[in-house]
Amino acid sequence: xxxxxxxxxxxxxxxxxxxxxxxxxxxxxxxxxxxxxxxxxxxxxxxxxxxxxxxxxxxxxxxxxxxxxxxxxxxxxxxxxxxxxxxxxxxxxxxxxxxxxxxxxxxxxxxxxxxxxxxxxxxxxxxxxxxxxxxxxxxxxxxxxxxxxxxxxxxxxxxxxxxxxxxxxxxxxxxxxxxxxxxxxxxxxxxxxxxxxxxxxxxxxxxxxxxxxxxxxxxxxxxxxxxxxxxxxxxxxxxxxxxxxxxxxxxxxxxxxxxxxxxxxxxxxxxxxxxxxxxxxxxxxxxxxxxxxxxxxxxxxxxxxxxxxxxxxxxxxxxxxxxxxxxxxxxxxxxxxxxxxxxxxxxxxxxxxxxxxxxxxxxxxxxxxxxxxxxxxxxxxxxxxxxxxxxxxxxxxxxxxxxxxxxxxxxxxxxx
Amino acid sequence: xxxxxxxxxxxxxxxxxxxxxxxxxxxxxxxxxxxxxxxxxxxxxxxxxxxxxxxxxxxxxxxxxxxxxxxxxxxxxxxxxxxxxxxxxxxxxxxxxxxxxxxxxxxxxxxxxxxxxxxxxxxxxxxxxxxxxxxxxxxxxxxxxxxxxxxxxxxxxxxxxxxxxxxxxxxxxxxxxxxxxxxxxxxxxxxxxxxxxxxxxxxxxxxxxxxxx
Numbered sequence: 001x002x003x004x005x006x007x008x009x010x011x012x013x014x015x016x017x018x019x020x021x022x023x024x025x026x027x028x029x030x031x032x033x034x035x036x037x038x039x040x041x042x043x044x045x046x047x048x049x050x051x052x053x054x055x056x057x058x059x060x061x062x063x064x065x066x067x068x069x070x071x072x073x074x075x076x077x078x079x080x081x082x083x084x085x086x087x088x089x090x091x092x093x094x095x096x097x098x099x100x101x102x103x104x105x106x107x108x109x110x111x112x113x114x115x116x117x118x119x120x121x122x123x124x125x126x127x128x129x130x131x132x133x134x135x136x137x138x139x140x141x142x143x144x145x146x147x148x149x150x151x152x153x154x155x156x157x158x159x160x161x162x163x164x165x166x167x168x169x170x171x172x173x174x175x176x177x178x179x180x181x182x183x184x185x186x187x188x189x190x191x192x193x194x195x196x197x198x199x200x201x202x203x204x205x206x207x208x209x210x211x212x213x214x215x216x217x218x219x220x221x222x223x224x225x226x227x228x229x230x231x232x233x234x235x236x237x238x239x240x241x242x243x244x245x246x247x248x249x250x251x252x253x254x255x256x257x258x259x260x261x262x263x264x265x266x267x268x269x270x271x272x273x274x275x276x277x278x279x280x281x282x283x284x285x286x287x288x289x290x291x292x293x294x295x296x297x298x299x300x301x302x303x304x305x306x307x308x309x310x311x312x313x314x315x316x317x318x319x320x321x322x323x324x325x326x327x328x329x330x331x332x333x334x335x336x337x338x339x340x341x342x343x344x345x346x347x348x349x350x351x352x353x354x355x356x357x358x359x360x361x362x363x364x365x366x367x368x369x370x371x372x373x374x375x376x377x378x379x380x381x382x383x384x385x386x387x388x389x390x391x392x393x394x395x396x397x398x399x400x401x402x403x404x405x406x407x408x409x410x411x412x413x414x415x416x
Numbered sequence: 417x418x419x420x421x422x423x424x425x426x427x428x429x430x431x432x433x434x435x436x437x438x439x440x441x442x443x444x445x446x447x448x449x450x451x452x453x454x455x456x457x458x459x460x461x462x463x464x465x466x467x468x469x470x471x472x473x474x475x476x477x478x479x480x481x482x483x484x485x486x487x488x489x490x491x492x493x494x495x496x497x498x499x500x501x502x503x504x505x506x507x508x509x510x511x512x513x514x515x516x517x518x519x520x521x522x523x524x525x526x527x528x529x530x531x532x533x534x535x536x537x538x539x540x541x542x543x544x545x546x547x548x549x550x551x552x553x554x555x556x557x558x559x560x561x562x563x564x565x566x567x568x569x570x571x572x573x574x575x576x577x578x579x580x581x582x583x584x585x586x587x588x589x590x591x592x593x594x595x596x597x598x599x600x601x602x603x604x605x606x607x608x609x610x611x612x613x614x615x616x617x618x619x620x621x622x623x624x625x626x627x628x629x
Contacts, residue, residue, distance in 0.1 A: 103473065107480070114465060115446060400557060
């Protein structure tokens with residue numbers, strides 16, 4: 001009996017040691033020394049093959065193909081908006097008079113807005129064209145065929161029983177390491193060169209806190225960001241030890257001026273690291289780029305735009321902070337297949353003489369969106385949490401007025 | 417997400433034409449988004465639509481969603497909250513015309529849409545659009561222009577009412593008072609305006625889900 005138990009203990013010990021050794025050899029050491037063993041590439045290739053197979057299965061099961069319509073659906077939404085401008089529709093009959101039918105135009109626009117609007121679409125996860133075998137996306141497709149269901153179940157097992165513990169291990173270890181190491185390294189000045197040069201500003205579109213990790217793995221930056229509590233706060237505090245970061249509270253007005261001042265000082269000093277800013281101000285779901293806040297573009301200096309695009313097939317990187325907490329988000333990310341991301345470093349841009357900050361911001365935004373294949377929206381990401389400003393509302397009314405009133409002079413109340 | 421409950425069967429009878437179950441599911445998702453996962457929507461939930469803020473007659477549009485006459489209910493007045501079936505009922509006023517409609521269907525189709533607009537004008541629910549109500553609508557539409565005085569908006573509305581009176585009642589004697597536009601008069605005024613093809617929200621038609629990369 002005792003021998004058995006002893007034997008058990010020995011095999012357990014052996015499994016554990018094999019696990020630890022492979023962990024260190026295959027993951028830790030290569031990442032510390034920035035060597036790639038090609039394991040992740042291989043994994044991603046296999047995943048793509050499996051997902052393609054799954055898509056074919058779904059097609060066979062459902063027996064119809066409306067590929068183009070579906071593509072349209074995903075990119076433009078569920079309704080086909082009537083793009084006739086107000087002038088054409090309202091003026092149609094006669095200039096300078098009011099018509100009953102004008103009410104029809106506005107009520108139609110209103111109904112379209114209720115059915116769907118461009119802005120709130122950006123604050124929920126992107127809809128996928130096909131199912132990527134994660135349990136939480138898309139329609140209930142796993143009963144299409146038994147083969148697909150089998151793969152799905154295997155997928156769950158793999159993700160939760162194999163990938164999850166491995167990744168938890170890794171993250172616990174890295175966080176510990178980070179906290180310990182930063183207290184030591186904080187004393188040593190950092191001297192590495194990186195793609196955005198010192199004394200410049202690096203600007204990127206924002207989808208999740210992972211953006212920071214991804215950029216940081218390829219170079220060092222000073223960060224500007226919203227103060228967080230909890231686990232995120234711990235990580236932030238540790239990072240503060242090594243280099244100067246600027247943290248602020250989004251709702252504090254005076255914080256904004258302080259931030260701008262600090263940024264200005266930071267880039268003036270050529271020895272300091274480039275500062276990484278996300279001008280959208282909040283996480284967007286990676287299908288479009290929203291309004292860039294002009295603050296960071298007023299400061300002067302060279303701007304290095306960076307475009308970040310996540311491949312949605314493997315996992316959803318978007319953090320909906322109004323819906324999920326950090327831990328829920330982290331759990332979702334860790335149990336996805338993978339996070340695959342494309343990063344493009346774009347040539348540096350400078351504000352021109354007669355250009356104002358807003359125009360410059362739009363220019364940079366267009367460049368980033370073009371590179372990453374995302375649409376451009378003029379809306380403010382702050383709409384995630386706040387309402388539309390009154391001034392914008394009045395713009396539309398003014399426009400309509402002008403059509404009906406005909407440049408300030410009223411017709412004699414003609415009705416057509 | 418997997419947690420979207422199946423839409424109950426009776427709902428499909430409300431929109432017997434032209435809206436597939438796919439589209440109903442999409443609308444249901446939109447409903448959940450607006451209601452923040454509750455079963456009903458209240459007026460406040462419409463505040464979260466930025467696009468709607470731009471609309472000058474936003475108030476009337478939101479009002480229309482809660483108007484019991486539009487919801488085909490027996491009683492009068494405003495509902496406090498609406499469920500998904502009511503939401504679909506209102507959205508169905510904006511469904512597009514179909515190819516295979518006959519005369520009678522077309523007529524009914526047109527009347528329904530006009531009734532919706534009529535209710536938007538007739539804010540006190542008395543079945544008539546009075547001069548004051550007409551003025552209200554014109555003012556709301558034009559209220560953004562700082563150069564426009566109230567008087568101008570009024571004169572537009574007054575002119576419009578006179579025109580309506582002449583169409584509907586013919587020449588009036590000096591003592592006659594035009595009470596207001598009834599629904600029949602309203603129908604007359606819209607003759608010649610192509611409401612069937614203009615007042616709709618076109619849904620994209622998608623039947624299935626298959627796609628290949």
